[in-house]
Amino acid sequence: MPMNLRAAAIGVLLAAFATTALAENAPDPWPGLVTDLFQGREIAKADGTISLEAPTRAEDAAIVPMTLRFSDPAKVKVATLVIDQNPMPMAASFTLGDKAGVDFIETRVRVNSYTNVHAVAETRDGALVAEAKFVKASGGCSAPAGKDPDEARANMGKMKYREFRSAVAGRREAQIMIRHPNNSGLQMDQITRTYTPAHYIDSVEVWQGDALIFRMEGGISLSEDPNFRFTYAPNGARTIRVIAHDNKGGAFKSEWPIADAS
């Protein structure tokens, strides 16, 4: 093919693709999400109150680690993780205990397509502040949740607790893991044309003694086997207690002794 003709053809095509791309990307879901999730309230730009660590490219779109950090834990009442382009964008909303002293929470989510991810903090004086990151991924939500569905079903509700040496003096670091397939309800059976019903963890409470560390409300954007790693300020309690619920009425409870609790 003559080069100039080819170049012209490419030009025309690029123009056509650009138009399509614009049209596809035009509806930014964020303004609508601000209305739906935050009642249209004003949201201030990131000032360090909350910061978001997210990979620029998701390695496994079904297991994308996200970390919320708080520069002054006492200031934050609720921290919400929003994956703008996901079918159910509100991935997790963490209500932090008054004196819990949580300075980070790391969890894992599914990311369905290229998307902005927002971390929004509601401060105890009622203001909203957010930080956003762009993540490249595809197929986390409509892609199959489980690599081994039989095992996922067999182990549902099992929990695991780990403690780590905290990098911050006076704080403890721990991890809560819950076996659950967290089915998204978005996987269509090609043969029967029906969807596998959604079945997912929708709330998790973590307590030290009688004091709340955090309460999470979440949805299908959380990965299979929901996983939370966080710090907290110890209050002398001897146990960590977890109560989790799923959307079909399943309730899962566990309690573990805190090592060297005083």
Place this chain on the structure above:
Amino acid sequence: MLRILTAILTVAAALLFPSVAGAAGAFFALAEIAPGVFAHQGETALMTRDNLGGIANLGAIVGEDAIAVIDTGGSLIQGRAFLAALREKSQKPIRYVINTHAHPDHVFGNAAFAGPGVTFVGHKNLPRALAARGEHYVAAFRATMGDALDGVTIVPPTLTVAESLALDLGGREIELVAWRTAHSEADLTVLDRKTGTLFAGDLLFLQHVPVVDGSLLGFLDVADRLAAIKAERVVPGHGPMVAPWPKALDDERAYLSHLTADLRAAIRKGESVREAAGTAGNEEKSKWRLFEDYNARNATAGFAELEWESP
């Protein structure tokens, strides 16, 4: 104006993208690697429009009465090219189409072989895996493969294997074995007893870095068990079309072992999944192709699996 633009676009598209159907007469090499046993070597690459999804190794075993096809390629176009190449070797009826697992590069060509008298065969979990993933795969690969994906339909098996199954092709028995979750949740191997040729599907990767889409520990365990199979040669799912058995397993076992050991060490140290995914398995990097495309993904999924090990 719109019509003119449409016309220009049509011409432009034709100039830029010569019809994939034209490319389909696409040369498809099928070699006889043992008497009556044929194999095709896929490219070691990701599925693209250019390679028509032709990245997996495929095969066929010809008995006195009938033929069994093993995997069908990454597009209907490739499946048809495979069928045409096979017909140059034998006119016997194709009685079985065996899918070694649910991944697109192995099943997207199925429809080329569908017809009266043809039974599709797979692992007992294959229907479920195709039901859960098939539609997603077709949609996801449209972006990278464009019209090379035209005509791809998901054809599930009607004959499934729970443990093992022998099929008679006429004077020639082949043995199918269904494995626990390893590379995927529906891995099946095919052994031609007559020539000692094993089709391992993606339970064996050579050169192409192994991909873990099932269970890292399961993959390691199955790789160990495979070694006990008595065979002369193996056709891996990816890499050279034939290799000596069981030596061909060495590199893969080394990779999976290194990755597992690195992940366990990272978990013990209290590293996060992101930290671990950036380093685990990296000493294997120089030995594999497509390492950047899959290693961190393997490590991420492997971390989430191994984290549940005690304590």
